[in-house]
Amino acid sequence: MIEVPRHIIDLQPYKPGRLIEDIQKEYGFERVIKLASNENPLGVSPLAIQAMINSIHQLNRYPDIASMTLRTKLSEFFHIETSCIITGHGSEAIIQTLMRTFLNDDDEAITVTGTFVGFYVITKAIGIKLHLLPLDENYGFDLGAILDAITPKTKVIYLVNPNSPTGTIFTKKQFEEFINLVPENIIIIVDEAYFEFVTDNPDFPNSMDYRRDNIVTLRTFSKAYGLAGIRIGYGFANPELVGYMLKVRLPFEPGIPSQAAGIAALTDKQFLDYYLKVNKTGKEFLYNLYDELGIRYIKSEANFVMTVHDSEEEVNRINEQLLRRGVIIRPLRPFGLPHCLRVTIGLPDENEIYAFALKQIL
Ligand SMILES: Cc1ncc(COP(=O)(O)O)c(C=O)c1O
Known part of the structure:
Protein backbone atom coordinates (compact mmCIF):
# COMPACT_ATOMS: atom_id res chain seq x y z
CA MET A 1 0.00 0.00 0.00
CA ILE A 2 1.45 3.38 -1.00
CA GLU A 3 1.19 5.95 1.73
CA VAL A 4 -0.08 9.27 0.36
CA PRO A 5 0.66 12.47 2.30
CA ARG A 6 -2.35 13.92 4.14
CA HIS A 7 -2.12 17.25 2.28
CA ILE A 8 -2.40 15.44 -1.08
CA ILE A 9 -5.38 13.36 0.06
CA ASP A 10 -7.09 16.57 1.19
CA LEU A 11 -6.07 18.57 -1.89
CA GLN A 12 -8.92 20.12 -3.88
CA PRO A 13 -7.61 20.17 -7.46
CA TYR A 14 -7.93 23.21 -9.71
CA LYS A 15 -11.42 23.25 -11.22
CA PRO A 16 -11.39 25.04 -14.57
CA GLY A 17 -14.38 26.61 -16.34
CA ARG A 18 -16.71 24.05 -17.96
CA LEU A 19 -15.65 22.83 -21.41
CA ILE A 20 -17.64 23.88 -24.47
CA GLU A 21 -17.79 20.24 -25.66
CA ASP A 22 -19.29 19.07 -22.32
CA ILE A 23 -22.09 21.61 -22.43
CA GLN A 24 -22.73 20.86 -26.11
CA LYS A 25 -23.13 17.18 -25.25
CA GLU A 26 -25.09 17.71 -22.04
CA TYR A 27 -27.66 20.12 -23.50
CA GLY A 28 -27.47 19.26 -27.20
CA PHE A 29 -26.43 22.75 -28.40
CA GLU A 30 -24.51 23.42 -31.55
CA ARG A 31 -23.17 26.79 -30.38
CA VAL A 32 -22.00 27.29 -26.83
CA ILE A 33 -20.60 30.61 -25.61
CA LYS A 34 -17.73 30.25 -23.17
CA LEU A 35 -17.18 33.30 -20.99
CA ALA A 36 -15.63 31.43 -18.07
CA SER A 37 -11.84 31.49 -18.22
CA ASN A 38 -10.78 35.01 -19.25
CA GLU A 39 -9.55 33.78 -22.60
CA ASN A 40 -9.14 36.03 -25.63
CA PRO A 41 -12.41 35.72 -27.58
CA LEU A 42 -10.82 36.90 -30.85
CA GLY A 43 -8.72 33.77 -31.18
CA VAL A 44 -4.98 33.52 -31.71
CA SER A 45 -2.77 36.23 -33.22
CA LYS A 269 0.61 45.04 -31.75
CA GLN A 270 -2.31 45.29 -34.15
CA PHE A 271 -3.93 42.16 -32.69
CA LEU A 272 -3.41 43.32 -29.12
CA ASP A 273 -4.69 46.85 -29.74
CA TYR A 274 -7.77 45.55 -31.50
CA TYR A 275 -8.54 43.16 -28.63
CA LEU A 276 -8.12 45.93 -26.05
CA LYS A 277 -10.66 48.00 -27.98
CA VAL A 278 -13.13 45.10 -28.24
CA ASN A 279 -12.70 44.47 -24.54
CA LYS A 280 -13.33 48.09 -23.59
CA THR A 281 -16.53 48.27 -25.64
CA GLY A 282 -17.69 44.93 -24.23
CA LYS A 283 -17.07 46.14 -20.69
CA GLU A 284 -19.26 49.22 -21.22
CA PHE A 285 -21.94 46.97 -22.69
CA LEU A 286 -21.91 44.75 -19.60
CA TYR A 287 -21.94 47.72 -17.19
CA ASN A 288 -25.01 49.10 -19.00
CA LEU A 289 -26.66 45.69 -18.87
CA TYR A 290 -26.11 45.35 -15.13
CA ASP A 291 -27.29 48.93 -14.51
CA GLU A 292 -30.44 48.19 -16.46
CA LEU A 293 -31.09 44.94 -14.57
CA GLY A 294 -30.11 46.34 -11.17
CA ILE A 295 -27.31 43.81 -10.70
CA ARG A 296 -24.43 44.83 -8.46
CA TYR A 297 -21.05 44.61 -10.19
CA ILE A 298 -17.48 45.60 -9.45
CA LYS A 299 -15.77 47.92 -11.92
CA SER A 300 -13.07 45.92 -13.63
CA GLU A 301 -9.58 46.74 -14.89
CA ALA A 302 -9.33 43.45 -16.80
CA ASN A 303 -11.17 41.33 -19.38
CA PHE A 304 -13.94 40.13 -17.09
CA VAL A 305 -16.54 41.54 -14.72
CA MET A 306 -17.63 40.18 -11.35
CA THR A 307 -21.26 40.45 -10.29
CA VAL A 308 -22.38 40.28 -6.67
CA HIS A 309 -25.61 38.53 -5.69
CA ASP A 310 -27.74 38.00 -2.60
CA SER A 311 -26.87 34.36 -2.06
CA GLU A 312 -25.08 31.31 -3.42
CA GLU A 313 -28.51 29.86 -4.33
CA GLU A 314 -29.12 32.83 -6.61
CA VAL A 315 -25.66 32.41 -8.16
CA ASN A 316 -26.29 28.71 -8.78
CA ARG A 317 -29.72 29.40 -10.25
CA ILE A 318 -28.37 32.00 -12.69
CA ASN A 319 -25.42 29.78 -13.60
CA GLU A 320 -27.60 26.72 -14.20
CA GLN A 321 -30.09 28.70 -16.28
CA LEU A 322 -27.29 30.19 -18.38
CA LEU A 323 -25.86 26.73 -19.04
CA ARG A 324 -29.31 25.64 -20.22
CA ARG A 325 -29.11 28.47 -22.73
CA GLY A 326 -25.61 27.52 -23.86
CA VAL A 327 -23.66 30.19 -21.95
CA ILE A 328 -20.80 29.21 -19.63
CA ILE A 329 -19.68 31.70 -16.99
CA ARG A 330 -17.88 31.15 -13.67
CA PRO A 331 -19.50 30.73 -10.24
CA LEU A 332 -16.95 31.82 -7.66
CA ARG A 333 -17.28 29.39 -4.74
CA PRO A 334 -13.85 27.86 -5.48
CA PHE A 335 -12.40 31.39 -5.26
CA GLY A 336 -14.02 31.85 -1.84
CA LEU A 337 -16.76 34.18 -3.12
CA PRO A 338 -19.83 31.91 -3.29
CA HIS A 339 -22.25 34.84 -3.77
CA CYS A 340 -20.45 36.10 -6.88
CA LEU A 341 -20.20 35.26 -10.57
CA ARG A 342 -17.50 36.21 -13.03
CA VAL A 343 -18.12 36.69 -16.72
CA THR A 344 -15.36 37.08 -19.28
CA ILE A 345 -15.97 39.89 -21.76
CA GLY A 346 -16.64 38.24 -25.11
CA LEU A 347 -17.16 39.30 -28.69
CA PRO A 348 -20.10 41.69 -29.23
CA ASP A 349 -22.49 38.92 -30.33
CA GLU A 350 -21.41 36.68 -27.43
CA ASN A 351 -22.06 39.49 -24.97
CA GLU A 352 -25.47 40.00 -26.53
CA ILE A 353 -26.41 36.33 -26.28
CA TYR A 354 -25.35 36.37 -22.63
CA ALA A 355 -27.34 39.57 -22.03
CA PHE A 356 -30.43 38.15 -23.71
CA ALA A 357 -30.20 34.98 -21.62
CA LEU A 358 -29.65 36.92 -18.40
CA LYS A 359 -32.68 39.12 -19.06
CA GLN A 360 -34.83 36.04 -19.62
CA ILE A 361 -33.61 34.45 -16.40
CA LEU A 362 -34.17 37.53 -14.27
C1 LIG B 1 -4.33 35.88 -11.85
C2 LIG B 1 -3.95 34.75 -12.72
N1 LIG B 1 -2.69 34.32 -12.72
C3 LIG B 1 -2.31 33.29 -13.51
C4 LIG B 1 -3.20 32.66 -14.33
C5 LIG B 1 -2.74 31.53 -15.16
O1 LIG B 1 -1.95 31.99 -16.17
P1 LIG B 1 -1.16 31.00 -17.13
O2 LIG B 1 -2.12 30.55 -18.17
O3 LIG B 1 -0.05 31.84 -17.65
O4 LIG B 1 -0.65 29.87 -16.27
C6 LIG B 1 -4.53 33.07 -14.36
C7 LIG B 1 -5.49 32.37 -15.22
O5 LIG B 1 -6.66 32.37 -15.06
C8 LIG B 1 -4.91 34.15 -13.54
O6 LIG B 1 -6.17 34.58 -13.52
Missing part, protein backbone atom coordinates in the same frame (compact mmCIF):
# COMPACT_ATOMS: atom_id res chain seq x y z
CA PRO A 46 -2.15 35.36 -36.91
CA LEU A 47 1.56 36.06 -36.42
CA ALA A 48 1.70 33.58 -33.52
CA ILE A 49 -0.14 30.95 -35.59
CA GLN A 50 2.39 31.30 -38.40
CA ALA A 51 5.31 31.11 -35.97
CA MET A 52 3.94 27.95 -34.38
CA ILE A 53 3.40 26.34 -37.78
CA ASN A 54 6.96 27.22 -38.78
CA SER A 55 8.30 25.76 -35.54
CA ILE A 56 6.69 22.36 -36.03
CA HIS A 57 9.52 21.08 -38.21
CA GLN A 58 11.92 21.45 -35.29
CA LEU A 59 9.91 19.26 -32.93
CA ASN A 60 12.33 16.33 -33.16
CA ARG A 61 14.73 18.56 -31.17
CA TYR A 62 14.59 19.65 -27.55
CA PRO A 63 13.84 23.35 -27.01
CA ASP A 64 16.53 25.90 -26.20
CA ILE A 65 16.94 25.21 -22.49
CA ALA A 66 17.45 28.89 -21.71
CA SER A 67 14.57 30.19 -23.92
CA MET A 68 17.21 32.65 -25.06
CA THR A 69 15.48 34.01 -28.17
CA LEU A 70 12.26 34.62 -26.27
CA ARG A 71 14.07 36.10 -23.27
CA THR A 72 16.06 38.39 -25.56
CA LYS A 73 12.84 39.53 -27.21
CA LEU A 74 11.26 40.16 -23.79
CA SER A 75 14.41 41.94 -22.70
CA GLU A 76 14.22 44.34 -25.67
CA PHE A 77 10.49 44.80 -25.29
CA PHE A 78 10.55 45.59 -21.57
CA HIS A 79 14.06 47.11 -21.35
CA ILE A 80 15.37 44.70 -18.76
CA GLU A 81 18.36 42.35 -18.67
CA THR A 82 17.75 38.78 -19.87
CA SER A 83 19.22 37.55 -16.59
CA CYS A 84 16.19 39.06 -14.83
CA ILE A 85 13.71 37.10 -16.97
CA ILE A 86 12.29 33.63 -16.43
CA THR A 87 9.90 31.83 -18.77
CA GLY A 88 7.59 28.95 -17.97
CA HIS A 89 4.82 26.61 -18.99
CA GLY A 90 2.29 29.35 -18.22
CA SER A 91 2.81 31.82 -15.41
CA GLU A 92 1.27 29.28 -13.07
CA ALA A 93 4.26 27.01 -13.65
CA ILE A 94 6.55 29.88 -12.60
CA ILE A 95 4.59 30.26 -9.34
CA GLN A 96 5.09 26.56 -8.73
CA THR A 97 8.81 26.76 -9.53
CA LEU A 98 9.19 29.74 -7.20
CA MET A 99 7.43 28.00 -4.32
CA ARG A 100 9.48 24.83 -4.80
CA THR A 101 12.70 26.84 -5.00
CA PHE A 102 12.46 29.11 -2.00
CA LEU A 103 10.18 27.57 0.59
CA ASN A 104 11.14 25.14 3.32
CA ASP A 105 8.49 23.04 5.06
CA ASP A 106 7.98 25.52 7.89
CA ASP A 107 7.72 28.61 5.72
CA GLU A 108 4.32 30.15 5.20
CA ALA A 109 2.52 32.17 2.55
CA ILE A 110 -0.10 34.91 2.73
CA THR A 111 -2.73 35.97 0.24
CA VAL A 112 -6.47 36.71 0.26
CA THR A 113 -9.68 34.80 -0.14
CA GLY A 114 -11.03 35.94 -3.50
CA THR A 115 -8.00 35.69 -5.73
CA PHE A 116 -6.51 33.23 -8.25
CA VAL A 117 -7.33 29.68 -7.15
CA GLY A 118 -4.18 28.30 -8.76
CA PHE A 119 -2.14 29.77 -5.90
CA TYR A 120 -4.23 27.98 -3.27
CA VAL A 121 -3.77 24.68 -5.10
CA ILE A 122 0.00 25.08 -5.53
CA THR A 123 0.65 25.94 -1.87
CA LYS A 124 -1.49 23.06 -0.67
CA ALA A 125 0.09 20.62 -3.14
CA ILE A 126 3.54 21.30 -1.72
CA GLY A 127 2.25 21.28 1.87
CA ILE A 128 2.86 24.96 2.62
CA LYS A 129 0.71 26.69 5.24
CA LEU A 130 -1.33 29.41 3.56
CA HIS A 131 -2.93 32.31 5.44
CA LEU A 132 -5.98 33.66 3.67
CA LEU A 133 -7.15 37.14 4.62
CA PRO A 134 -10.46 38.70 3.60
CA LEU A 135 -10.68 41.20 0.75
CA ASP A 136 -11.52 44.77 1.80
CA GLU A 137 -15.09 46.11 1.58
CA ASN A 138 -14.57 47.06 -2.08
CA TYR A 139 -13.42 43.56 -3.03
CA GLY A 140 -9.80 44.72 -3.31
CA PHE A 141 -6.58 43.45 -1.73
CA ASP A 142 -6.29 44.76 1.84
CA LEU A 143 -2.54 45.44 1.89
CA GLY A 144 -2.68 46.81 5.44
CA ALA A 145 -4.21 43.58 6.73
CA ILE A 146 -1.53 41.60 4.91
CA LEU A 147 1.19 43.65 6.60
CA ASP A 148 -0.42 42.97 9.98
CA ALA A 149 -0.50 39.23 9.25
CA ILE A 150 3.25 38.91 8.58
CA THR A 151 5.07 36.66 11.06
CA PRO A 152 8.67 35.39 11.22
CA LYS A 153 7.46 32.34 9.28
CA THR A 154 6.13 34.33 6.32
CA LYS A 155 8.21 33.69 3.20
CA VAL A 156 5.89 34.64 0.36
CA ILE A 157 3.11 37.18 -0.16
CA TYR A 158 1.02 36.64 -3.28
CA LEU A 159 -0.66 39.71 -4.80
CA VAL A 160 -2.68 39.83 -8.01
CA ASN A 161 -3.03 43.18 -9.77
CA PRO A 162 -5.52 43.57 -11.44
CA ASN A 163 -7.04 40.88 -9.26
CA SER A 164 -8.99 37.95 -10.62
CA PRO A 165 -11.88 37.33 -10.10
CA THR A 166 -12.73 40.79 -8.75
CA GLY A 167 -11.13 43.02 -11.43
CA THR A 168 -9.93 45.49 -8.78
CA ILE A 169 -6.49 47.08 -8.50
CA PHE A 170 -4.42 48.44 -5.67
CA THR A 171 -2.86 51.80 -6.48
CA LYS A 172 0.72 53.04 -6.82
CA LYS A 173 0.46 54.80 -3.48
CA GLN A 174 -0.86 51.69 -1.70
CA PHE A 175 1.80 49.49 -3.30
CA GLU A 176 4.66 51.86 -2.49
CA GLU A 177 3.61 52.10 1.17
CA PHE A 178 3.30 48.33 1.28
CA ILE A 179 6.66 47.37 -0.22
CA ASN A 180 8.44 49.85 2.06
CA LEU A 181 7.10 47.98 5.07
CA VAL A 182 7.52 44.36 3.97
CA PRO A 183 10.76 42.85 5.35
CA GLU A 184 13.34 42.18 2.62
CA ASN A 185 13.48 38.45 3.36
CA ILE A 186 9.89 37.99 2.19
CA ILE A 187 9.20 37.42 -1.52
CA ILE A 188 6.38 39.57 -2.88
CA ILE A 189 4.87 37.90 -5.94
CA VAL A 190 2.94 40.38 -8.06
CA ASP A 191 0.87 38.39 -10.51
CA GLU A 192 0.05 40.71 -13.41
CA ALA A 193 -1.69 38.22 -15.67
CA TYR A 194 -4.06 41.05 -16.74
CA PHE A 195 -1.40 43.76 -17.06
CA GLU A 196 -2.13 44.68 -20.69
CA PHE A 197 -5.71 45.68 -19.85
CA VAL A 198 -4.76 48.29 -17.26
CA THR A 199 -1.73 50.05 -18.74
CA ASP A 200 -3.65 53.27 -19.44
CA ASN A 201 -4.66 53.70 -15.79
CA PRO A 202 -2.16 56.15 -14.20
CA ASP A 203 -2.89 54.80 -10.70
CA PHE A 204 -1.79 51.30 -11.61
CA PRO A 205 1.64 50.38 -10.22
CA ASN A 206 3.59 48.46 -12.85
CA SER A 207 5.56 46.27 -10.45
CA MET A 208 8.42 46.14 -12.97
CA ASP A 209 9.12 49.78 -12.11
CA TYR A 210 9.96 48.70 -8.55
CA ARG A 211 12.91 46.41 -9.07
CA ARG A 212 13.64 45.44 -5.48
CA ASP A 213 15.39 42.19 -4.76
CA ASN A 214 12.31 40.62 -3.19
CA ILE A 215 9.71 41.52 -5.85
CA VAL A 216 8.80 38.99 -8.52
CA THR A 217 6.54 40.12 -11.37
CA LEU A 218 4.57 37.49 -13.27
CA ARG A 219 3.02 37.96 -16.70
CA THR A 220 1.40 35.66 -19.21
CA PHE A 221 0.63 35.24 -22.90
CA SER A 222 -2.60 33.40 -21.95
CA LYS A 223 -4.91 36.38 -21.65
CA ALA A 224 -4.40 39.49 -23.80
CA TYR A 225 -2.20 37.62 -26.27
CA GLY A 226 -4.67 34.76 -26.77
CA LEU A 227 -2.25 31.88 -26.15
CA ALA A 228 -3.81 30.08 -23.16
CA GLY A 229 -3.73 26.72 -24.92
CA ILE A 230 -0.02 26.63 -25.70
CA ARG A 231 1.06 27.49 -22.12
CA ILE A 232 3.59 30.31 -22.07
CA GLY A 233 4.27 32.77 -19.29
CA TYR A 234 7.19 34.84 -18.04
CA GLY A 235 8.40 36.67 -15.00
CA PHE A 236 10.88 39.31 -13.86
CA ALA A 237 13.00 39.04 -10.74
CA ASN A 238 16.50 39.81 -9.57
CA PRO A 239 19.08 37.64 -11.39
CA GLU A 240 20.01 35.71 -8.27
CA LEU A 241 16.40 34.56 -7.72
CA VAL A 242 16.04 33.78 -11.44
CA GLY A 243 19.24 31.70 -11.29
CA TYR A 244 17.90 29.55 -8.44
CA MET A 245 14.54 29.13 -10.13
CA LEU A 246 16.22 28.02 -13.35
CA LYS A 247 17.92 25.23 -11.39
CA VAL A 248 14.57 23.93 -10.16
CA ARG A 249 12.36 24.52 -13.20
CA LEU A 250 11.69 21.61 -15.57
CA PRO A 251 14.72 21.92 -17.87
CA PHE A 252 13.02 22.25 -21.24
CA GLU A 253 9.88 24.20 -20.46
CA PRO A 254 8.35 25.95 -22.35
CA GLY A 255 8.22 23.90 -25.56
CA ILE A 256 9.39 25.06 -28.98
CA PRO A 257 5.96 26.15 -30.35
CA SER A 258 5.24 28.00 -27.09
CA GLN A 259 8.47 29.99 -27.29
CA ALA A 260 7.88 30.73 -30.99
CA ALA A 261 4.30 31.83 -30.32
CA GLY A 262 5.38 34.16 -27.51
CA ILE A 263 8.05 35.83 -29.64
CA ALA A 264 5.60 36.42 -32.49
CA ALA A 265 2.72 37.52 -30.26
CA LEU A 266 4.86 40.28 -28.74
CA THR A 267 5.29 41.80 -32.19
CA ASP A 268 1.58 41.63 -33.06
